[in-house]
Amino acid sequence: MSRFLDEDDYDDGYDGQEPDLEPPTVKRRGSWWKNLLAITVSLAVLIGGGYFVYTKVMEGYLNFTQAADYPGPGEQEVVVTIPENATLTEMGDLLVSQDVVASRKAFLRAAENITGSSGIQPGNYLLKTKMSAVQAVTALMDRANMINTWVTIPEGLRNTQVVARLAEQSGIAADEFNAVLANPSQLQLPTWANGATEGFLFPETYVFDTEPTAVQILSDMTAHFNTVADQIDFVAKAEALGVSPYDAVTIASIIERETRDPVYGPDIAQVIYNRLAQGMPLQMDSTVGYAVNSQGGTVTTTDEERANPSPYNTYVHPGLPPGAISNPGKNSLTSAVNPTHGDYIYFVTVNPDTGETKFSSDAAGHDANVAEFQVWCRANADRCG
Numbered sequence: 164m165s166r167f168l169d170e171d172d173y174d175d176g177y178d179g180q181e182p183d184l185e186p187p188t189v190k191r192r193g194s195w196w197k198n199l200l201a202i203t204v205s206l207a208v209l210i211g212g213g214y215f216v217y218t219k220v221m222e223g224y225l226n227f228t229q230a231a232d233y234p235g236p237g238e239q240e241v242v243v244t245i246p247e248n249a250t251l252t253e254m255g256d257l258l259v260s261q262d263v264v265a266s267r268k269a270f271l272r273a274a275e276n277i278t279g280s281s282g283i284q285p286g287n288y289l290l291k292t293k294m295s296a297v298q299a300v301t302a303l304m305d306r307a308n309m310i311n312t313w314v315t316i317p318e319g320l321r322n323t324q325v326v327a328r329l330a331e332q333s334g335i336a337a338d339e340f341n342a343v344l345a346n347p348s349q350l351q352l353p354t355w356a357n358g359a360t361e362g363f364l365f366p367e368t369y370v371f372d373t374e375p376t377a378v379q380i381l382s383d384m385t386a387h388f389n390t391v392a393d394q395i396d397f398v399a400k401a402e403a404l405g406v407s408p409y410d411a412v413t414i415a416s417i418i419e420r421e422t423r424d425p426v427y428g429p430d431i432a433q434v435i436y437n438r439l440a441q442g443m444p445l446q447m448d449s450t451v452g453y454a455v456n457s458q459g460g461t462v463t464t465t466d467e468e469r470a471n472p473s474p475y476n477t478y479v480h481p482g483l484p485p486g487a488i489s490n491p492g493k494n495s496l497t498s499a500v501n502p503t504h505g506d507y508i509y510f511v512t513v514n515p516d517t518g519e520t521k522f523s524s525d526a527a528g529h530d531a532n533v534a535e536f537q538v539w540c541r542a543n544a545d546r547c548g
Contacts, residue, residue, distance in 0.1 A: 230268035235298045237263075237291025242310060245303070247285045247373075254283065258299055262292045269296035279304060286310070286372035312371040314380060318492035319419045321453065322361050325490060329380060339377040349378050351386045355398070355408050362412040362487025363388045391493050400500035404436070409486075415499035416487035420449035424518040427510075428498030434507045434522065443508065445477035453488035462515045463540070463548040511536050515546070 241261055245254060251274050255267035264270045273296035274280040283303045287310040290302055302308050314332045316325055322344060330337040343349060344360050356363055360381075365388040369380065392398065392408075401411035418431050438445055451457075451464045454473030469476070475484040491499075507522040509529035513536045521532045540547035 230272060230296075231265040232269040232296050233265045233293040235293070235295035237294040237298065239292045241290055241292055243288045243290050244373075245283065245285045245288065249285065251280070251283075254303070258290075263290050263294055264296050264299050265293075266296075270299060273297045273300045277301065277304070284309075284372060287374070306372075309372055312373075312375055313368065314371075315368040316364070316366045316384070316490070318366040318495070319489045320366065321489055322364065325364050329377075333375065333380060335375075335377050335380075340381065343377050343381050347381075350382050351389060353389060353392070353408070356412075357409065359409070359486055360385075362416050362490055364490045365391060366490055366492050391496065395493070395497050395500070397496060397500055404500060404502070410483055411499045412491070412496070413483050413487050415491040415495040416489040417445075417447055417449055418498050419489050419491040419495040420452070421447060421510075422512065422518060422520055424520070425494035425498070427518075427520045428495055429501055429503045430505075430507060430522050431510060431520075432498045432502035433505055434510050436502050437506065437508050439482065441508070442481065444479075444481050445483070447477050450475050450477040450484050450488055453484070461546055461548045462512075465548050514539050515543075 241263065243258065243261055243263060245257070249257070251271055252267065255264070255270035255274075258264045258270055259267055277297070277300050280300050280303075283300075284306070288303060288308050289310055290299065290308065294302070312333060314329055316328055320328065326337050326340045326344070329335065329340055347358060347360050350360070352358065352360065352363055364381065364384040367384070367387055369383050369387075371379070397411065398408045401408045404411070406414070414432060414435055417435065418428050421431055422428060435445060448464045448469075451468050451471065452459065454471045454475040455464075455468050457464075457468070469478040472479060474480055475488060477484060506524040509523045509526075509532070510520055511529065511532040512518065512520045513532055516539075521535070523529045523532055
């Protein structure tokens with residue numbers, strides 16, 4: 164067998180045409196730098212945008228979780244009035260409006276963390292502007308920062324004098340007090356007072372956290388009278404003596420004007436009860452002073468004054484005057500229903516400077532005591548009528 168094939172039988176796959184050949188790919192230097200730059204820019208955008216979002220989120224979070232607050236301790240003094248029934252939220256808004264605290268939120272958070280803050284009382288407070296929230300809450304809880312209204316009424320003043328003192332100390336017009344006293348239905352008078360107010364405005368120092376009204380002040384005074392009367396069992400003891408509690412107040416008001424030393428009160432009460440029992444006129448200069456509206460410049464009365472026809476003048480009219488001549492304190496009220504027992508029917512304050520008072524059961528003893536008083540009068544002529 165021949166090892167060679169015929170020419171016609173040979174096919175080398177060549178068809179006489181040039182094959183389509185792809186040009187070789189040429190790798191260009193620098194194209195990878197562009198890719199890297201694109202990636203870098205993309206990452207920067209992502210990181211920058213993320214940081215922007217992060218800062219905004221954190222800013223919102225901090226605004227939500229933190230509240231504007233002043234560092235304190237405060238600058239200018241300012242008076243803040245907390246109204247009745249104000250909530251902590253309302254207090255916060257009020258403090259912000261007066262620049263005491265920087266934000267309501269800070270105030271509320273401070274209040275949440277301070278025990279007892281829910282007990283903040285209404286009233287006027289002396290605070291400062293630009294206080295920290297904690298300092299503001301603490302200051303409102305301290306009653307020493309409250310601006311109180313104080314009124315002090317001493318024992319033995321008649322109603323007209325009481326009203327003058329109240330008006331002066333409270334800043335409320337005297338007409339407002341007089342209007343309440345003229346129609347005392349709003350006051351807490353005992354039923355047996357029969358609407359009378361003279362003798363029932365208890366002398367004391369009264370403190371008000373807010374600016375009081377005339378009704379509030381006078382109501383507190385009559386309420387305090389009731390409290391003291393209950394404490395000393397005033398009504399029952401008066402009735403045990405055979406007098407009405409109303410008359411016992413009148414007796415107490417005379418005692419209050421006749422002596423400034425409570426030691427003598429029960430003995431003066433004895434004199435009054437004894438003279439009433441014997442049908443003797445009381446002849447108390449204190450009742451004459453009330454009748455003629457004396458301002459107490461002297462310790463004696465004149466013949467003309469003792470002749471005044473007023474029903475309160477016990478030189479002219481027998482028995483007790485129609486009502487109290489002053490507003491007595493606790494000691495005189497107690498004396499009026501706890502008289503000593505004996506036969507005294509006279510007394511004289513022999514030394515008005517010291518208040519020394521002497522008692523007697525007959526005219527001779529009384530005359531001796533009067534003579535002693537006259538010695539004092541000669542030494543103090545400007546104080547004796």
